[in-house]
Amino acid sequence: MNAPNNVVANLRRLTRHHLFWPVAALVALVLACGAYSPGFLDVTVADSHLFGQPVDILRQSVTPLLLGLGMCLVIATGGIDLSVGAVMAISLAVSLTFIDANGPGTATALTALVIGLITALVIGTFNGFLVTVLGIQPFIATMILMVAGRGVAMLVTKGQITTTASPAFKSIGSGFVLGVPTPVVIGAVVLAIVAVLVRRTALGMLVESIGINREASRLAGVRATGLIWTVYAICGLLAGLAGIVYGAPTMAADANNIGLMKELDAIMVVVLGGTKLDGGKFSLAGVVVGSLLLTTIERAVIIFHIPSQVTPLFKALVLIVVCLAASERLRRAVTGLLPVRRLQEAS
Amino acid sequence: MNALLTAVPQWGARLRDPRYLPVTGTLVALLLILVVGQLRYTEKRSFLSMKLFSNLLVDNSYLLVLAVGMTFVIITGGIDLSVGAVVALVGLTTAKLLIAGVPLWAVLAIGVLVGSAFGTLIGVMVQYFDVQPFIASLAAMFLARGLCNVVSVESLGIKHEGFAELASWKLKFGEGRESWSINLSMLVAFAVLAVAFVILHHTRFGRTVYGLGAGDGGTAVALMGLRAKSTRVWVYVISGTCAGIAGILFTLYTKSGFNLTGIGMELDAIAAVVIGGALLTGGGGFVLGSAAGVLVYGLLQVVIAREGLQSWWTKVLIGVVLLAFVLLQRALGTRRARRRPVPVTPTPQVAAPA
Numbered sequence: 120m121n122a123p124n125n126v127v128a129n130l131r132r133l134t135r136h137h138l139f140w141p142v143a144a145l146v147a148l149v150l151a152c153g154a155y156s157p158g159f160l161d162v163t164v165a166d167s168h169l170f171g172q173p174v175d176i177l178r179q180s181v182t183p184l185l186l187g188l189g190m191c192l193v194i195a196t197g198g199i200d201l202s203v204g205a206v207m208a209i210s211l212a213v214s215l216t217f218i219d220a221n222g223p224g225t226a227t228a229l230t231a232l233v234i235g236l237i238t239a240l241v242i243g244t245f246n247g248f249l250v251t252v253l254g255i256q257p258f259i260a261t262m263i264l265m266v267a268g269r270g271v272a273m274l275v276t277k278g279q280i281t282t283t284a285s286p287a288f289k290s291i292g293s294g295f296v297l298g299v300p301t302p303v304v305i306g307a308v309v310l311a312i313v314a315v316l317v318r319r320t321a322l323g324m325l326v327e328s329i330g331i332n333r334e335a336s337r338l339a340g341v342r343a344t345g346l347i348w349t350v351y352a353i354c355g356l357l358a359g360l361a362g363i364v365y366g367a368p369t370m371a372a373d374a375n376n377i378g379l380m381k382e383l384d385a386i387m388v389v390v391l392g393g394t395k396l397d398g399g400k401f402s403l404a405g406v407v408v409g410s411l412l413l414t415t416i417e418r419a420v421i422i423f424h425i426p427s428q429v430t431p432l433f434k435a436l437v438l439i440v441v442c443l444a445a446s447e448r449l450r451r452a453v454t455g456l457l458p459v460r461r462l463q464e465a466s
Numbered sequence: 467m468n469a470l471l472t473a474v475p476q477w478g479a480r481l482r483d484p485r486y487l488p489v490t491g492t493l494v495a496l497l498l499i500l501v502v503g504q505l506r507y508t509e510k511r512s513f514l515s516m517k518l519f520s521n522l523l524v525d526n527s528y529l530l531v532l533a534v535g536m537t538f539v540i541i542t543g544g545i546d547l548s549v550g551a552v553v554a555l556v557g558l559t560t561a562k563l564l565i566a567g568v569p570l571w572a573v574l575a576i577g578v579l580v581g582s583a584f585g586t587l588i589g590v591m592v593q594y595f596d597v598q599p600f601i602a603s604l605a606a607m608f609l610a611r612g613l614c615n616v617v618s619v620e621s622l623g624i625k626h627e628g629f630a631e632l633a634s635w636k637l638k639f640g641e642g643r644e645s646w647s648i649n650l651s652m653l654v655a656f657a658v659l660a661v662a663f664v665i666l667h668h669t670r671f672g673r674t675v676y677g678l679g680a681g682d683g684g685t686a687v688a689l690m691g692l693r694a695k696s697t698r699v700w701v702y703v704i705s706g707t708c709a710g711i712a713g714i715l716f717t718l719y720t721k722s723g724f725n726l727t728g729i730g731m732e733l734d735a736i737a738a739v740v741i742g743g744a745l746l747t748g749g750g751g752f753v754l755g756s757a758a759g760v761l762v763y764g765l766l767q768v769v770i771a772r773e774g775l776q777s778w779w780t781k782v783l784i785g786v787v788l789l790a791f792v793l794l795q796r797a798l799g800t801r802r803a804r805r806r807p808v809p810v811t812p813t814p815q816v817a818a819p820a
Contacts, residue, residue, distance in 0.1 A: 199600075253793065253796060255796060256746050256747060258545070258746055259740060259788070262736070263785045263788050264785065266733060266737065266781055266788065267785020267788075268781075268785075269778070270779065270781030270782035270783075270785065278776055278778060374778075379729075383547075383604055383607075386604070387601075390601055428619050428725070429612050431608040431611040432611075432612025432613065432615075434608045435606070435607075435608035435612055438601070438604065438608065439591070439605045442597045442601060442602070442605065443595055443597070447596065448594065448595055449595055
């Protein structure tokens with residue numbers, strides 16, 4: 120009598136875990152791809168570099184991961200950053216314009232990287248300024264740069280698609296470090312830094328406290344202004360890095376298209392990972408799972424020979440399914456506990 | 467005449483009423499652009515002319531309809547990101563069905579209903595499954611974009627006679643270079659505007675919409691015996707339906723359906739609504755304010771074109787204008803908030819309480 124109850128309770132606890140549904144979706148998707156295309160899970164070593172579909176997925180998941188990490192922190196404070204796509208375009212435009220003017224040397228490439236990142240940091244700081252000092256709602260404050268940012272990127276490139284050559288800069292996006300694609304290394308390092316910064320210090324807890332109840336956290340002595348400002352700056356910086364990693368292999372600063380709609384991908388990644396848009400508790404592991412899930416969806420569409428334009432449809436389906444699965448109400452309806460719960464709530 | 471004379475001071479008082487100050491800001495901006503335009507661009511003919519307004523409305527009638535629908539959603543504190551994608555989907559559906567030989571009236575009805583269906587989907591997800599409006603409408607947006615690509619990835623031109631007649635129908639006024647006209651899209655947009663105005667400002671449903679924006683999940687409204695739940699679904703249905711109508715208008719404007727139209731159009735609509743004085747936190751906003759916001763938005767583009775600036779300046783300038791309006795709202799908002807508690811400041815405001 121007791122044992123089945125235990126199993127049910129454990130199962131319920133497992134399905135209640137915020138990562139259960141996204142991980143289940145990811146595993147199901149990978150297995151489906153593997154079943155459909157037998158070589159899918161193979162990883163080969165050629166020229167001491169890793170190749171294969173899983174490696175590609177990892178490589179491509181770095182952009183949403185970088186965006187998602189910053190976005191996750193912003194969302195935890197109860198905010199949102201819609202400008203990340205535009206920031207990607209601006210930082211890449213700035214870097215490539217600098218390389219275009221100064222030649223393809225390695226030192227130039229490094230300087231270009233730093234300049235691009237600083238630009239992104241400044242933009243993030245500007246967003247933070249609007250949100251904290253001027254007290255504008257995050258949605259509209261960052262929408263200003265979402266709209267104007269692409270115009271600014273066009274100003275930087277003078278309306279052209281700046282193309283240039285710099286092997287060192289290109290390798291940021293397409294190179295290998297010890298056989299592992301550079302973007303993956305960058306993603307892992309950034310993830311580690313953010314995780315340590317947020318979870319090994321009180322920073323994460325403070326950010327969560329602001330998102331859960333700003334007034335209570337203020338009374339407890341949390342300095343929200345500085346923290347929120349920092350979080351937007353970090354989000355901007357990571358978006359700039361994402362732009363460079365994403366755009367470096369092409370070496371073309373297409374201000375209109377680099378990072379287009381990526382802000383929505385970033386938000387989707389965070390939400391898929393079980394972080395609520397209301398703010399408060401956030402999950403970095405969720406961001407990792409979310410970005411892998413998103414990239415696998417995009418890859419699966421290719422594996423299944425579905426026209427790639429249909430990708431949004433799959434994104435929509437996964438988003439709806441995961442959101443509905445996470446919905447308390449649907450769960451209650453499914454488990455048939457609705458009347459009982461009502462009584463408990465009423466008493 | 468008498469009524470007009472008494473109405474003028476009334477309107478003056480209204481414009482200074484703190485509730486309407488954001489809209490007053492929009493109107494001032496509108497006048498400012500018009501005056502500057504008149505001073506700068508009047509060479510052979512006056513910048514201010516019926517032709518200007520006629521062209522403005524021809525180019526922006528679809529945006530007007532979108533902004534009207536978005537106003538409802540934003541007043542409840544929600545957001546609808548799907549409208550741009552829905553416009554594209556409606557355009558493609560219309561084109562596809564017309565090419566397949568379905569009667570025109572049925573095609574138009576189906577087009578609008580596609581919008582309503584997406585609105586219903588979002589509304590149900592938001593109200594009954596507690597999905598945030600942002601995410602629910604984002605999912606709907608991806609869904610609509612995906613379906614667009616299923617319908618067709620190529621631009622579908624419409625060569626239907628009846629449809630072409632509808633698109634080219636207009637009432638002409640004036641002669642020669644001063645001639646201007648009223649076309650079907652304008653009439654539809656004005657009809658939508660009028661209906662929305664009555665619904666939002668003169669019905670119980672409208673009051674409920676404002677009540678939902680109080681930020682308590684509709685509890686206060688429900689306690690007053692108003693239908694909070696169904697109203698929240700309905701605002702999304704209204705927004706979706708408006709997106710359907712806007713899709714038809716846009717198709718009449720371009721005479722084709724294309725899967726990449728309307729990318730970022732939802733932002734245009736949201737920007738217009740915000741410029742028109744609505745608060746994204748909910749609880750504040752006016753249908754006519756949003757209409758003024760659309761005009762400001764359209765006029766900015768006219769000014770950019772007249773100045774001969776590159777098109778990317780439009781984006782930068784719209785961002786700047788958006789910032790200016792948000793700051794204006796913010797300044798007004800803090801003034802209002804400061805007045806609410808026991809007056810600490812020695813200068814009490816004279817204006818009527820909000």
